[in-house]
Amino acid sequence: MPHEVKDKFKDECGVFGVFLKEPEQENDAARAAFYGLYALQHRGQESAGIAVSDGHKISLHKGMGLVTEVIKPETIKNLKGNIAIAHVRYSTTGESGIVNAQPMVFHYLQGMLGLAHNGNLTNTADLRKQLATYGSVFQTTTDTELVANLLARYSQDTLEDGLNKCLIDLKGAFALIIITEDKMIGIRDQMGIRPLCLGDYEGNYVLASETAALDTIGAKFIRDIKPGEIVIIDQEGLRSSQVVKSPRCAHCVFEYIYFARPDSTLDGINVYQARRELGKQLARESDIDVDLVIPVPDSGTAAALGYAEEAGLPFQDGLMKNRYVGRTFIQPTQKMRELSVRLKLNAVNKIVAGKRLVMVDDSIVRGTTSKQIVQMLREAGAKEVHMAVSSPPTSYPCYYGIDTSRREELIASKMEVEEIRQFIGADSLYYLSREGMFQALGGNSEKYCDACFSGLYPVGTES
Amino acid sequence: MPHEVKDKFKDECGVFGVFLKEPEQENDAARAAFYGLYALQHRGQESAGIAVSDGHKISLHKGMGLVTEVIKPETIKNLKGNIAIAHVRYSTTGESGIVNAQPMVFHYLQGMLGLAHNGNLTNTADLRKQLATYGSVFQTTTDTELVANLLARYSQDTLEDGLNKCLIDLKGAFALIIITEDKMIGIRDQMGIRPLCLGDYEGNYVLASETAALDTIGAKFIRDIKPGEIVIIDQEGLRSSQVVKSPRCAHCVFEYIYFARPDSTLDGINVYQARRELGKQLARESDIDVDLVIPVPDSGTAAALGYAEEAGLPFQDGLMKNRYVGRTFIQPTQKMRELSVRLKLNAVNKIVAGKRLVMVDDSIVRGTTSKQIVQMLREAGAKEVHMAVSSPPTSYPCYYGIDTSRREELIASKMEVEEIRQFIGADSLYYLSREGMFQALGGNSEKYCDACFSGLYPVGTES
Amino acid sequence: MPHEVKDKFKDECGVFGVFLKEPEQENDAARAAFYGLYALQHRGQESAGIAVSDGHKISLHKGMGLVTEVIKPETIKNLKGNIAIAHVRYSTTGESGIVNAQPMVFHYLQGMLGLAHNGNLTNTADLRKQLATYGSVFQTTTDTELVANLLARYSQDTLEDGLNKCLIDLKGAFALIIITEDKMIGIRDQMGIRPLCLGDYEGNYVLASETAALDTIGAKFIRDIKPGEIVIIDQEGLRSSQVVKSPRCAHCVFEYIYFARPDSTLDGINVYQARRELGKQLARESDIDVDLVIPVPDSGTAAALGYAEEAGLPFQDGLMKNRYVGRTFIQPTQKMRELSVRLKLNAVNKIVAGKRLVMVDDSIVRGTTSKQIVQMLREAGAKEVHMAVSSPPTSYPCYYGIDTSRREELIASKMEVEEIRQFIGADSLYYLSREGMFQALGGNSEKYCDACFSGLYPVGTES
């Protein structure tokens, strides 16, 4: 997609699971999984899939594309059973393909396993080598297949022993939902880097990456899965174990800044309100004299509203988004320079002409889009264009399940703020401070992983 | 699409045209047409097409689906020539199909014709019968084929004479772009019901339904095509004729209220600012005592911002939109009642809980969606939910190119405001008055067609 | 399809029609049309379509591809009515596309018309110009649209008058099946160049290009439609008119030699037996001393069997066909020279090694395939390779609905037999004589059009 405005970090996956106590009826579990997945589409647009157990075997359907492209009425009809997991995956480059799509289903000594995984392990090379030495073969390059092999090897006795042993071996970030023929299991890494929450769906348990998925199916939020916790759900109910002690939390701070849906509440903090607070704090830290605050839609909207409120400035939608943007491979003509951003955004001349304004966005990755927007605003007649960013400079890559660009592509890894300002052509440029960010998020810097800003990686960095 | 929140009027088409003076090079005309069309995608999602003339013949490509689904790099490569028109069409029900997609291309005595049409004629039955009596056959049920037949019949001498005669015969609403081997022609009905504007694309002329399409390709706005005007563009430049005298303007008021992109400026009025003004006027007319203003995204956002500003109330995004909504035919389970709206929208509990709020939307068509949203806000803890609508009640169907539902489906055609309030379950309900609407749009009620509100049809009502 | 062995003339269309007297039930008419079409697939692989009338309106479905690719169960379900026509079209090059696919359906003064056409008119330019002068527009370049326009113009009073007038105007080759809301009409050009026959399907009439289509649905052959005859079938039964007097028959001789299915009987002569007789006559005319007769499958099989029988020689399948040949665009590697023919045919070494043999085919078009086969047989060990062709040299293009290559591509238009022999590398080469051909077909040379051999065109040559 040469012309997409993709100057953003990308989340890599969303997971959902549901365990219905009643016997299967009208594919209820698959249907609920579909709707839950639909609500998590923003977490991955490459592939989608659902696996369902009917107590005896696990059926699977997955494919490349959006949830609504992959899951059709006949798909649902074929997914019989009362326990379902579902997965969306981020659109990385071509080589990946269907072989790496999830959920994955395996036969092992005790029966069948279905896995859906969000995150990234940091000790895969070691684990892979160790398993291969014992004779394992791998058909994919995913962490998920590795977890399944590990689990099979450790579950010669009981699955629960196997899960506990696995959790000791797995390093990195993961929110996992696993099903067997008759159980659903949720696991979160010992620092809780990736989110996972538990809900009540008319007396049944559901698991999801974000609370917005609970809301979509009308389920009530119960609680977040704790760092290092394993919950096992079956006809007896839910039991929890915590074989590894969590040294500290390290919730991904970028979920609040950009990834998660604004209507989700993760580990106790509502995303929309977090963004407003980040915007307010940004206003307090910035020293810009302007007439107008405009957001870069949609990522900067909440922060811009907070900024405007705190700064006592008018807020207007000076940039409009084309709501029907799809993938295109048509090359622009010579005449259409700097076109790509215009396919997504357009400046509203009547709003910005003659104005001194500050545009607010959540982050700057490579800087090219910001540069194009600044230029577009100037062409539309803006007298001054300032930029305020509701997070610190993103200088370090993520190893925990986020597709940051490579380090050399991160503009903040090679330029000072003043250089970035010159590059994007703004009259001034303010980033939120780390301290300000944590303050807006409740004040406790120890709760979060902010390695992409600080380079302080909580659990190793193997990719 | 059983579960789409489609409780909105639908525009029926968007048109775009470009005439490049230089000889064809790297499919510049087709490329520009593609990008222009892309910017007009909101005006129609059923089909898309581009027709290009190379001076000798007209090549055509069209198909069912979104612009990016229909137009591929190889499509562009095959569309050789320097004059292009493009068309998007609204997704009506199944029977339509590719046969009615546009543009349409015809061979006639003088050569070839390509037509792209937005609007609806009101005297088609008469024209059709008259043409058939002379031996015409029709392969579609479109107005466009009818216009082509009429034009062919009238153009035994010159095309310009034929165009003038045509314009005398055609009743109703239309914005037409026509190409021959070496000309591009723009025509607007004599009351200017549907929009059409002219731009300068590096010294070349472009025509488009909305200025946002000009912005997308980097063209400069020149002026709107006048009601009843014909512009003919060829290597000599542009010449205009006005064979029918326009009795008065009747610009579609709903383009400002809902259809057009906020970043477009139609007949001198910016759409976003119009919506803000409608919101401000609505605040002046409403008598609601609340803590918070929230929009129904995205249709109510601009009006809600205007409302909040005028009322001096805080504005927050209390309803969040799922940005990845696609068509789905999966039926919800019994447990998921009232689900459909949740697929698109979700209330942010932390924002609305405990609040007295007013939600602002642009219109209410059948009322079912508004009812679901009110209920969702109450479930999220809102103490009071009021609703304010930035236009008058929509009681009458449109015959000029808009898909309103049938009259009996329009809630305002069978209920008083108080009954509607009870139906949607709001604490109070305010509609903008007709007078207020015109005042917000500049004060001159004579400039607009507001038949969907008033039943005052400016040019007849045959469908 | 670079590597297809396409060294054959190609038929351009097949038509089928059915009129059921009982009211529509379970889509009987559409189903019968599907099966009839399926039996005529060899007459065209580019597109397929079915149009059905339910007494009030005509529904249409058509698409690019084979019959089984275009017609699906849901297609059939949507084609309601008791009168159906169907059409397959030959795969010509890319530019054609869906716009030229058939049947075509038109609205005209009296109602609706559906047309399916096999053949080629020779006065289209004149007719087109004449119609355009009166104001007709054309959306395709097909003869079919032209016939519809002519018919509409002539049918201001009754359709039957219109048909009669049409038949006076139309020059060239055509087998037409037309439906209105309540009638089915079959027409054959005045020399009967293209075939069309009538059958009895459990008391109902069917029309088809070949009797094999009747057999497939279990219908009984009644008779061939006569040259210049119009049959009109409705609830009253069948009535025939013959407004133009047929000067003489000119049945396409190539239908017997190659196009038609061997199990069809056209105008009284069974195709398989005709081919055997051609082979026998060829044996009588050839002077070749060999051990073995082998066919070029499948086109030469019947003639080779006749040849072997007449010559008292053993017959063996020395060349085997790959039954699963599909379109491929993969280019062969440098090592695979002369590969293309091997994808379709392979010599059976154990049969041909050490043998003096004659290979029999129905015709030679460009000669390149024959050359490759001769070489392949020699490489497989054949001691002598002779070739015998069961028709005369094809030196002239067809203007009556057959895709011969252009004249300069026909090897026999530029080389003498001895030169062709040298080109293909055979030890000897025999063509059947014109006299021999007519003798094998019953002796009456006046019954046939053999313009592709003789250049004697019975009705003009405009393309």
Next chain:
Amino acid sequence: MPHEVKDKFKDECGVFGVFLKEPEQENDAARAAFYGLYALQHRGQESAGIAVSDGHKISLHKGMGLVTEVIKPETIKNLKGNIAIAHVRYSTTGESGIVNAQPMVFHYLQGMLGLAHNGNLTNTADLRKQLATYGSVFQTTTDTELVANLLARYSQDTLEDGLNKCLIDLKGAFALIIITEDKMIGIRDQMGIRPLCLGDYEGNYVLASETAALDTIGAKFIRDIKPGEIVIIDQEGLRSSQVVKSPRCAHCVFEYIYFARPDSTLDGINVYQARRELGKQLARESDIDVDLVIPVPDSGTAAALGYAEEAGLPFQDGLMKNRYVGRTFIQPTQKMRELSVRLKLNAVNKIVAGKRLVMVDDSIVRGTTSKQIVQMLREAGAKEVHMAVSSPPTSYPCYYGIDTSRREELIASKMEVEEIRQFIGADSLYYLSREGMFQALGGNSEKYCDACFSGLYPVGTES
């Protein structure tokens, strides 16, 4: 495919491999693999795939459908490397899907493995359990994945040791082609049930299920791989090992009777000539007084020619095949009884009317098709219809890679010959005797597996 005439046994797979010594150039290996696969399409129409090694890694492309549907020019372009394997798989019912398509590619301790497998193991349950006990997980239900796991487990030292150990464990029928980064390996089960041959492609080695694939790419046949032989091909050349002693050959006799291409030569016997000999022997064993021999095309053609020659009777194509049969799901109307066979075959009235004839086919599976053909011939006017079958009654299922129907569907497993004759409605019915069959195939019954006729399974029967 409800209406396919599928009254035949089905082969399950075809395999092909090529090892080019020169470095990769223009995707030569992938191209050769494509063409080889194309020649083996009759061995499987469900899925197709190619895996290619470039010395460092193995790339894979596979999909559902015919070779030409799955492999496109861009596929070939992406398959870089000088070593390739390819696979076609038979179209079994829906549940299979892409997950079971081949080749399969695995990462293991020593690197990568690609496998293509034709056949069926008979000790899979034991092997699977044994592997699972050591911790293996399985993503498919294929033998191929099992072989890969076994090989990985056994190849901790060298691959060659691993292969030898594998061959000791694997029971049943298999022709395997395996590639590593730099080797190609061919393996055939110890009785040589499934075929595998070696060829010389301009100085490079190729492996294929049938010699017809060698012919297609212009390779020369070298020899068949011996039962129980492993050949390892790399830059050093070819080395062979034979770790298991072959107790006796058990070549699948049905390859000669029906499966293999007539132009292939398997283990020294040409398939076409074998079929002729079977037909001749059948004539010697039958006692039928008729005027004419006709084949059931294409399966009975060679045997019918042999029969006619031996019996001194005329041979004619009294049944014609529709060459364009594709999958269809259209249900026939009530009027079209016994339709299904007519979609594929049609009797030529002019040939069969008034004749006493014998129709020759290779086998009868369920008998329903034969019954329909006999009836069709009688309706076409045949005076007597006898049937002769060029193999013994098929009474037992195959466990070695052939899809026979289940035993209860095999008509010969529940009826005597006379009952079958009555069922199909023939005047008389002759099957070839087992002794006659072996005599026609060279006289040595010990060389073949004829379990489907005799129930004498050479190596166990687990499915």
